[in-house]
Structures are given as C-alpha cells and as structure tokens.
Amino acid sequence: MRVGLFVPCYIDQLYPTVGRASLELLQKSGCEVIFLEDILCCGQPMANSGYEHYTTNKNYASPFLEALPNVDYVVAPSASCIYHLTHHLLKEELEQDKLQKFKEITEFLHDVKTNFVVQSYFPHRVALHKSCHGLRGLQLAKASELGGTAFSKIENLLNKVEGLHLVIPAQSDECCGFGGSFSVFENAVSVRMGEDKLKNVLHEKVEYLTATDMSCFMHLEGVFKENESVVKIVHITEILNSSL
Amino acid sequence: MKTLHANLSKEFLSHRKDADWHNDTLWFLRKKRDYAKDQLREWEQLRQAASEIKRHTLSRLPHYLEKFEQQASQNGMKVKWAWDGQEVNVLVTKILRENNVTSVVKSKSMLTEECGLNHHLEKQGFEVVDTDLGERIVQLRQEQPSHIVVPAVHLRKEEVGKTFHQFLNTEVGNSDPSYLAEEARNSLRRDFIKAEAAVTGVNFGIATNGSVVVCTNEGNADLGVHSKKVIIHCMGIEKILPGLKELSVFTRLLARSAVGQPITIYTSHYKNPRQYTKEYIIIVNNLRTEIYKDEGFREALKCIRCGACMNTCPVYRRSGGHSYHHTVPGPIGSVLAPFYNKEKNKDLPFASTLCGSCNHVCPVKIDLAGLLYKWRQKLTKETSQAVEKTLGFKASTELLKNKTVYKMAGKCARLKISSFVLKSSYNPWNKGRKFTDLPKETFREWYKRSNHEE
Ligand code: SF4
Numbered sequence: 258m259r260v261g262l263f264v265p266c267y268i269d270q271l272y273p274t275v276g277r278a279s280l281e282l283l284q285k286s287g288c289e290v291i292f293l294e295d296i297l298c299c300g301q302p303m304a305n306s307g308y309e310h311y312t313t314n315k316n317y318a319s320p321f322l323e324a325l326p327n328v329d330y331v332v333a334p335s336a337s338c339i340y341h342l343t344h345h346l347l348k349e350e351l352e353q354d355k356l357q358k359f360k361e362i363t364e365f366l367h368d369v370k371t372n373f374v375v376q377s378y379f380p381h382r383v384a385l386h387k388s389c390h391g392l393r394g395l396q397l398a399k400a401s402e403l404g405g406t407a408f409s410k411i412e413n414l415l416n417k418v419e420g421l422h423l424v425i426p427a428q429s430d431e432c433c434g435f436g437g438s439f440s441v442f443e444n445a446v447s448v449r450m451g452e453d454k455l456k457n458v459l460h461e462k463v464e465y466l467t468a469t470d471m472s473c474f475m476h477l478e479g480v481f482k483e484n485e486s487v488v489k490i491v492h493i494t495e496i497l498n499s500s501l
Numbered sequence: 502m503k504t505l506h507a508n509l510s511k512e513f514l515s516h517r518k519d520a521d522w523h524n525d526t527l528w529f530l531r532k533k534r535d536y537a538k539d540q541l542r543e544w545e546q547l548r549q550a551a552s553e554i555k556r557h558t559l560s561r562l563p564h565y566l567e568k569f570e571q572q573a574s575q576n577g578m579k580v581k582w583a584w585d586g587q588e589v590n591v592l593v594t595k596i597l598r599e600n601n602v603t604s605v606v607k608s609k610s611m612l613t614e615e616c617g618l619n620h621h622l623e624k625q626g627f628e629v630v631d632t633d634l635g636e637r638i639v640q641l642r643q644e645q646p647s648h649i650v651v652p653a654v655h656l657r658k659e660e661v662g663k664t665f666h667q668f669l670n671t672e673v674g675n676s677d678p679s680y681l682a683e684e685a686r687n688s689l690r691r692d693f694i695k696a697e698a699a700v701t702g703v704n705f706g707i708a709t710n711g712s713v714v715v716c717t718n719e720g721n722a723d724l725g726v727h728s729k730k731v732i733i734h735c736m737g738i739e740k741i742l743p744g745l746k747e748l749s750v751f752t753r754l755l756a757r758s759a760v761g762q763p764i765t766i767y768t769s770h771y772k773n774p775r776q777y778t779k780e781y782i783i784i785v786n787n788l789r790t791e792i793y794k795d796e797g798f799r800e801a802l803k804c805i806r807c808g809a810c811m812n813t814c815p816v817y818r819r820s821g822g823h824s825y826h827h828t829v830p831g832p833i834g835s836v837l838a839p840f841y842n843k844e845k846n847k848d849l850p851f852a853s854t855l856c857g858s859c860n861h862v863c864p865v866k867i868d869l870a871g872l873l874y875k876w877r878q879k880l881t882k883e884t885s886q887a888v889e890k891t892l893g894f895k896a897s898t899e900l901l902k903n904k905t906v907y908k909m910a911g912k913c914a915r916l917k918i919s920s921f922v923l924k925s926s927y928n929p930w931n932k933g934r935k936f937t938d939l940p941k942e943t944f945r946e947w948y949k950r951s952n953h954e955e
Pocket of ligand 1: 803
C-alpha cells in the first residue's frame with residue numbers, strides 16, 4: 258500500500274520528531290511511504306480566522322489533488338488538518354470516496370491497517386487529552402456529549418502499548434483552548450483553558466500527556482512551561498513508535 | 502487587536518474566584534445533562550427526530566403560522582403580528598392602555614428581552630416586574646441576563662444578598678439561599694396580586710390546535726396567567742410546531758438539555774381564554790425572516806433556547822454571558838448576533854475555538870461551529886478589519902504556499918535572533934505561555950539529510 262505522508266507546516270517547523278515517528282510508524286505498518294514534499298500547509302490557520310478565500314486558490318488545494326492519484330491514502334499526524342481538508346478545502350473538489358482517502362494517522366492505523374500489530378514499549382503513566390478535531394470532527398472516539406456506546410480508536414491503540422498506564426483525566430474531552438488565532442486574540446480565555454487542563458492532568462500524577470494533535474500541544478506545552486510543570490508532552494505517534 | 506469580547510472576558514477572568522465558580526457551576530449543569538441523556542437509550546434518535554421536525558416545520562413556516570393563527574383565533578385568542586421589536590413594544594403598550602392597565606407581571610422571555618420591552622414599558626410609565634427569580638435579580642440590578650436559562654448565573658449569593666437588601670429590605674449580610682428565596686417569594690407574591698396584566702414568552706406554538714406552550718420551573722407564568730384578566734403571549738415565528746405529537750419530542754429534550762431534569766416542572770398549555778379574560782398572542786418576526794431567507798444560516802432558527810450550548814462551551818463558561826454583549830450569549834448567540842448588527846457583533850463568531858462541543862449537545866443538532874466558521878468568512882469580507890490582521894494573514898498565506906519562501910523563513914526562524922524575537926515578551930503568544938524551543942532542523946531537513954532523497 259502506498260501512502261503519501263503529509264507533514265503539516267507547524268510539525269515540520271516545530272515538531273520534526275513527530276513527522277519522523279509518523280514516517281517510521283507507517284513503514285512499520287508495511288506501507289510504502291512517500292513524503293509529500295510539495296505540500297506545506299492545508300490552509301487551516303487562515304481559513305479558521307476568516308480568510309478562507311486566500312487559500313482556495315490552486316496553491317492550496319491543487320498539491321493535494323495532484324498527490325492523490327499516486328497514492329492509496331494521504332496520511333497526516335494531525336486531525337485538525339485532515340478535518341480541514343475533508344470538510345473545507347477539498348469538500349467541493351472531491352467526491353466522498355476520494356475524501357475518504359485522507360486519513361489522520363491513528364484513524365489510518367486503526368481502520369485501514371487493521372492487522373497492524375503495535376509493538377511498542379512505553380513504561381510510563383500517560384494521560385490522554387482528546388483533541389477536539391479528532392474527537393468530534395473525525396470521530397476517533399465517542400465524545401462524552403453524545404449518547405450511544407462508547408468507543409475510542411485512540412485508546413484501542415494506546416492500550417496495546419506495552420508498559421503504558423493510560424489515564425483519562427477529568428474533562429478529557431474539553432478543548433485545551435488553542436483554537437488557532439483564538440489563542441492570540443482571546444489570550445486570557447485561551448491561557449485559562451490551558452491552565453485548567455494542566456490542573457486536571459496534574460491531578461493524575463502522570464509523567465506524560467499525549468494527544469493526536471500537536472496543535473493543542475503548541476499551546477499546552479507553552480502553558481505547562483510557564484507554570485513550570487513537570488508533565489511532559491508526547492505525540493501519540495511517538496509513543497506508538499517507541500520500541501521495545 | 503483585542504476585541505470587545507476578549508477585553509470583557511479578560512476582565513471577567515480577573516476575578517478569579519468568581520470566574521471559577523461560574524465555570525464550575527455551569528460544568529455541573531453539563532454533567533447533569535450528560536447523566537440525564539445517558540438514562541435514555543434513544544437520546545440520539547430523539548435529537549435526530551427533533552432536528553428533522555424543526556427542519557420540516559421551517560420548510561413550511563408560512564403554512565404552519567397561518568394554521569396556528571387561524572386555530573388560535575377560533576379558540577378566542579386575539580392574534581397580532583409584529584414586524585420588529587419596536588412594533589412589539591408599541592403593541593403591548595397599546596393593549597395595556599386599552600385595558601387601563603398600569604402594572605404588569607412578566608414571566609421570563611428572551612424575546613421580550615431582545616425587544617427591550619421592559620425598558621420601553623417603564624419609560625411609558627408602566628410598572629413591570631419580572632417574576633422568574635433569576636430574571637428578577639438581574640432586573641433589580643438593572644442588568645441583562647447573562648444566560649438564557651439561568652439568567653443570574655454570573656452572580657454569587659453574596660451579591661444577591663446585597664441586592665435584596667438594597668431593594669427588598671432583607672437583613673444586612675444575610676445571603677442564605679433559602680432566606681433570600683423566601684423573601685423574594687414574599688415580594689413577588691405582592692407583585693402578583695397587585696399587577697393587572699401578565700406577559701409571557703412562548704416555548705412552543707402548536708399549529709394544529711392553536712395553543713401556546715410555556716415551560717417554567719417556578720410556575721410563575723401560570724401565576725400570572727391564571728390570575729390576570731389581560732394576558733399577552735409573545736412568540737417568535739420560529740417557535741411553531743406542527744402538533745402535539747411533535748411537541749412530545751421537545752418536552753423530553755428541553756429540560757434534560759438545559760439542566761439535566763427529566764422534564765420542566767410546569768409545562769402549561771394555554772388554549773382558550775377564560776370568560777371575561779382577554780388573551781393575546783403576538784407573533785414576532787424581529788429579523789427572523791432575515792435568518793430564514795439565508796439558506797446557509799436558516800438552521801439557526803431551530804434553536805429551542807435550552808442553553809446547553811452555553812453550559813458546554815468552554816469559552817462561555819470562562820468568560821461569562823455579558824462578554825458576548827448581545828441578548829443571547831454563547832455559541833447560538835454568536836450565530837444570531839451578527840444578524841442584528843454585523844459591525845458591532847463581528848467579534849462574536851471569533852469568540853470560539855470551534856471545538857464543536859456545542860454541536861454535540863444541541864438537542865436540535867444545529868451545526869453551531871460550522872455556522873460560526875461561515876460567519877468568520879463573511880464578516881472578514883463584509884466588515885471592517887484591523888489592517889494588521891488582514892496583512893498578517895495575507896503574509897502567512899503567501900508564506901505557506903511558496904516552498905522557497907517557506908523554507909527560507911523557517912531557516913531564519915532557527916537563527917538566534919528570530920528565536921529571541923519569538924520568545925520575547927512582545928510576542929503576544931507569550932502571555933501566559935512560553936514559546937517552545939525551536940528544533941535544530943525541520944522535518945524536511947532531517948528527511949533530506951537522512952538519505953531519504955537521491
Ligand atoms: S443552539 Fe441548540 S444547544 Fe444552543 S440553546 Fe439552541 S437548542 Fe439549545
């Protein structure tokens with residue numbers, strides 16, 4: 258299976274290890290991985306701030322459209338980018354079955370690579386933050402607001418990691434307060450939400466906090482540092498990719 | 502570049518204890534709501550049904566409204582139509598004058614709040630008393646409600662104690678909730694006896710039988726309606742439902758979504774006026790047809806004003822209802838507000854992280870986050886924007902679409918000087934956060950270096 262790896266702009270620039278873990282993890286799952294070098298950004302930062310019209314031009318949509326025929330799936334370690342692609346940027350451009358080819362990485366490993374055996378070792382107490390776009394946007398798990406039977410693709414994967422003690426802190430479904438430019442324009446509320454997240458995580462006495470989205474962590478890591486917290490952040494791909 | 506909402510939120514959050522209390526109280530309601538919905542296996546089917554009923558009703562709105570008017574008139578109700586808030590106020594004044602009424606008891610209605618009815622009536626010399634406890638508290642303080650279901654949730658009992666002492670002569674420093682509630686009840690009882698007319702809001706209007714349905718937990722609408730000879734129900738055009746069967750879906754959803762109760766304590770159907778009683782229904786538009794005409798936003802009219810989206814919204818809980826500077830706050834308020842004043846309320850659709858929790862709790866499944874997203878696109882084009890904001894996003898757009906520029910900018914950022922700028926206290930990002938340590942190389946650089954490329 259050929260997979261195009263899309264490494265979003267902020268992961269490329271700020272969290273390269275997440276891109277690396279994603280690449281290796283996809284390879285371990287038996288995929289031929291092609292790094293989609295020409296794709297820089299899905300346009301979400303502008304679109305969520307009301308400037309979608311800056312990004313609908315060929316420079317944003319077309320690299321994705323061009324990449325698609327060469328691969329079976331386009332995978333990214335970022336639910337919010339995949340959400341933006343499938344619900345906004347490419348929504349008018351592609352049929353539903355083509356849109357299905359864009360997958361967040363845990364979704365891909367869970368739903369497509371169903372016989373992929375996670376062979377990882379991460380002997381730590383880890384809390385999970387359920388990032389909004391993954392949780393509600395891509396439905397990687399059932400959000401607490403909804404009725405029906407609970408499920409979680411994220412937890413299913415994490416539960417297979419050897420040595421890992423998974424903890425779901427209080428209000429794990431609640432937004433961390435990032436929200437793109439919200440975090441700058443609405444600084445007070447944003448920081449406050451981050452601090453509350455930290456409080457709930459600290460309560461669990463964990464060593465790590467993990468999530469499917471580094472964008473949450475851009476903000477949370479900053480808040481954690483400011484508050485001199487000992488809790489480290491780690492992207493889910495880095496846990497799944499950590500070896501025995 | 503701070504918006505009004507951002508400034509008001511900051512102010513609200515600066516009273517840390519009160520803000521914590523606000524957050525915790527509303528989260529408690531959200532948890533109660535979760536518990537209540539978990540008791541019903543058919544919860545999601547109910548939401549689906551409610552959403553479809555509303556969509557259907559809206560698609561034939563004129564038909565159902567006409568049917569409602571016809572039925573209600575046949576029942577002996579006097580049905581009037583009001584185009585906007587001003588017309589509501591004038592109509593109510595006229596009715597009160599015709600009937601020689603000088604004092605009015607009102608039961609909670611966000612619609613009359615929207616029209617500024619209290620203020621108008623008081624200016625005309627009428628005495629108006631809001632009879633919902635929370636509403637009464639904010640009325641005494643001359644404030645606006647900060648929540649559509651719990652209007653005084655921004656106040657703690659100590660403040661209520663002070664307010665009651667000032668206006669209702671309660672003991673100094675006594676803020677015992679039972680004492681205060683008892684005193685409020687005594688004073689309201691006097692108001693109920695004294696008043697000559699009752700005004701209520703309407704939760705649902707039933708097209709098949711022409712009745713109006715009012716849901717309250719305190720029974721205050723009933724106290725007014727049952728004891729007065731002049732009764733006025735003010736109903737927004739979107740409140741209409743086809744029939745009683747459809748209503749049953751909503752009575753199951755409303756209170757559970759709002760506060761986690763299985764049902765509202767009083768769900769009263771007013772159909773036929775009693776003998777010697779004049780009962781009016783004012784059907785109000787007030788910009789609803791504007792929303793109706795806009796296909797992209799029409800679903801906002803499905804709202805049954807349960808307040809669940811406010812209770813769940815992490816931004817609302819932390820910034821308080823008044824930070825939204827509009828009658829209806831929170832997610833649904835931010836969707837409605839720009840219809841009332843685009844320029845003034847242009848900040849509200851941005852006062853959200855688009856986390857989508859509101860979509861999930863909404864009993865009629867309004868795509869609130871999607872509508873906020875849609876507003877952002879429209880408002881950016883149709884209202885004035887800070888130049889630096891537009892330029893900033895224009896620059897990022899260019900940066901993120903051009904590989905060479907992107908790579909260069911990334912390289913620069915890794916240089917010490919840029920890193921200093923990024924981490925400086927002038928960078929707005931660093932208020933309450935510390936900028937992350939920049940890695941030595943990007944993923945692209947690593948990929949190239951580690952021989953992944955020829
Ligand atoms: S938008 Fe939905 S959740 Fe919010 S008040 Fe209206 S019905 Fe309730």
